[in-house]
Amino acid sequence: MTVDLGLSAQHSGDVETSQILATVNLGGSRTPPPGYEVVNAIGFYKMHPTALTMDEGREKCAQEGAHIIVLNSDNEADVIRTFLARKPNIPHANSQEYTFVGLHDWIDEGKFISLLGEPVENSGFNRWRAGEPNGGRNENCVMVDKDTKFVDIDCNWKLFIVCELYDL
Ligand SMILES: [Ca+2]
Ligand SMILES: [Ca+2]
Numbered sequence: 001m002t003v004d005l006g007l008s009a010q011h012s013g014d015v016e017t018s019q020i021l022a023t024v025n026l027g028g029s030r031t032p033p034p035g036y037e038v039v040n041a042i043g044f045y046k047m048h049p050t051a052l053t054m055d056e057g058r059e060k061c062a063q064e065g066a067h068i069i070v071l072n073s074d075n076e077a078d079v080i081r082t083f084l085a086r087k088p089n090i091p092h093a094n095s096q097e098y099t100f101v102g103l104h105d106w107i108d109e110g111k112f113i114s115l116l117g118e119p120v121e122n123s124g125f126n127r128w129r130a131g132e133p134n135g136g137r138n139e140n141c142v143m144v145d146k147d148t149k150f151v152d153i154d155c156n157w158k159l160f161i162v163c164e165l166y167d168l
Helices: 054-063 074-084
Strands: 002-012 015-025 037-039 043-052 099-104 141-144 151-153 159-167
Touching: 037 074, 043 054, 043 074, 054 099, 054 159, 074 099, 074 159, 099 159
Parallel strands: none
Antiparallel strands: 002 015, 037 043, 043 159, 099 141, 141 151
């Protein structure tokens, strides 16, 4: 955040009026780290074309002050389609078609919450593929492909990841 102060004075006859103008810029100092781009005009995102487990992905995003993408709208789900359309070729990935989203039920089995602690039911985006979630305690992370429907999966799968920095 930056604040600029300006002082102006006006004379009118015997009256002097002073005015202090404070200009507060809340966004100007936020420069995203390298590789982040605005997608769908909603936020800054970056794809890491490396096969990572959920834990490794969380660490990678955290190093950049970000988190694994949390879907809050159809528009945000389209961000994943945008990256998938670039056809990343990820060595050693369990799949080229899927990426993790920032959802899990490793705290309370069956109760999926975002990495920000919000129940998925309140997130603005809660679409599961038919039959999912079905993994019980063996599948506590969530991935999506281009249809962007949630699939619970083993957190030790290795997938490319998308980090989300902040909303615009
Ligand atoms: Ca589970
Ligand atoms: Ca599953």
